[in-house]
Amino acid sequence: MSARPTAALLTPPGRGAVAVIRVVGPPTLCDAAFAAANGRPVSAQPLNRVAFGRWGRDESERRPGEELIVVRTAADETEIHGHGGRAAIDRIFADLAAAGVERVGWEEQEHARSGELPAELAAALAAAPTVRCAGVILDQISGTLARGLADPSQHAAMRERIEFGRHLTEPWLVVIAGPPNAGKSSLLNAIAGYGRALVSPIAGTTRDAVGATIAVDGWPVRLTDTAGLRETLDPLEAAGVAKARATLADADAVIQLADGSAAEEIAPLPPHRRTLRAWNKLDRPDVQPTPPGWLGVSAETGAGVPALLAALSQLLIPAPPPPGEPVPLTPRQATLILP
Structure with missing residues (x-):
């Protein structure tokens, strides 16, 4: 336990229906501010029993007290469950501060109480x-x-x-890369389920990395659309291509997307240890046969996208630990x- 009494907000920041504040320290620290309906001070309440009452006992105050509940969860820990509005939370912390309780972040409090x-x-x-x-x-x-x-x-x-563990709290970065007009933005939108990226028949529309965080087989993935990779004299597009190459270098995996209806040779990407190759535009009547080692997809109709995502999950986490x-x-x- 911390040597000094502390209070921490356990619920997320922002307005909410209920806020939970944990006080680590003697339960007498809450006695001055809380009046339980059963007439007992907080220090006399049984452990793990809900005590309903009113916070704010100074009758000279014009502001009314807040109705809330208090629970002693351990001999030296008390939880206060009240209204989630900012003013109500700030008042409780102010009263606790007057009793000598320091407000800290919940992570700091948890470190002090648990290790x-x-x-x-x-x-x-x-x-x-x-x-x-x-x-x-x-x-x-x-x-x-x-x-x-x-x-x-x-x-x-x-x-x-180690890498798997890091991505339990941080999404895997997966980059969709390929030439202009291969359908990268359309594929991102098809997977995300909404229009995250601007789609245009004009080559070079995407100038910056645009992403959406999704779940693939229950694992978090940050899917990123990048500028089409090609040589260009346009300074703005060239900056986008440079950004795309930098994003590729940071990626955990790459989806190389090719326009299956185009006749030109497929330009190679920088080598990457995890690469999926997707042959787009299966919906087009002029699409070429899907080459060996490629997965056929249609960003327009969604055909082949579930198989692509299943392959991506297997590529990122081939054997989740039991x-x-x-x-x-x-x-x-x-x-x-x-x-």
Whole structure:
């Protein structure tokens, strides 16, 4: 437990129906401000029992007290559940400050009350972008990661999962690349399910990296459309091409998109360790046969897109670790298993 009493907002920032504030310190810190309907001070309330009452006992104040509930969750921890409006939250924190309670971020409070590893795991769970990611993190919270870190015989296997663990809270970056008018923006829109990128028959319309965050088989992916790769004298388009090449260098995977209705030779992309090749415009009557090693798709009709996404999931995470397998989630945890 922290040496000083602290209070932290556990619910997300912004307006909400309910706000939860956790106070770590003696329950008497809330006695001056909270009047329970049962007449008992907070310090006399049973553990894990809801106490309804009013926050704000100074009768000289013109502002009315806030009706809320208080729960003692441990001998030195109290949760306050009240209205989620900013003014109501600020008033509670002001009253707690008057009682000597310091307001801190929930991550700092969690670190002080639980220790470094539990705090890291709690932060990872809060940042999990999908239910599937949260499931893996919950498995680590159950003790799986702590046991793995303490067992050197598991460290070699854990090192193979460092990248996977990082992407449980940070989306995989997947770049759609190819020549102008191959249908990159249309494919992004077809996968995202809405018009995220501008589509035009004019080559070179896309000048900057445009992306959408999606879930592929339950894994978070940041899908990014880039400028068509070609030589150009237009300075604005050239800047877009340079940005596209830089984005490619940072990508976790690349979808190389080709216009299946065009007769020109397919220009190679910079080599990448994870590349899917998609042959677009299957809906066109003049489309050429899909070459070996390519996946046929139509960004216009959606044909072949589910198979493309299934292949992408397999490319990124070919063998997700089963429950009970430790996965490092942070750079600090990764350093603990280095040889």
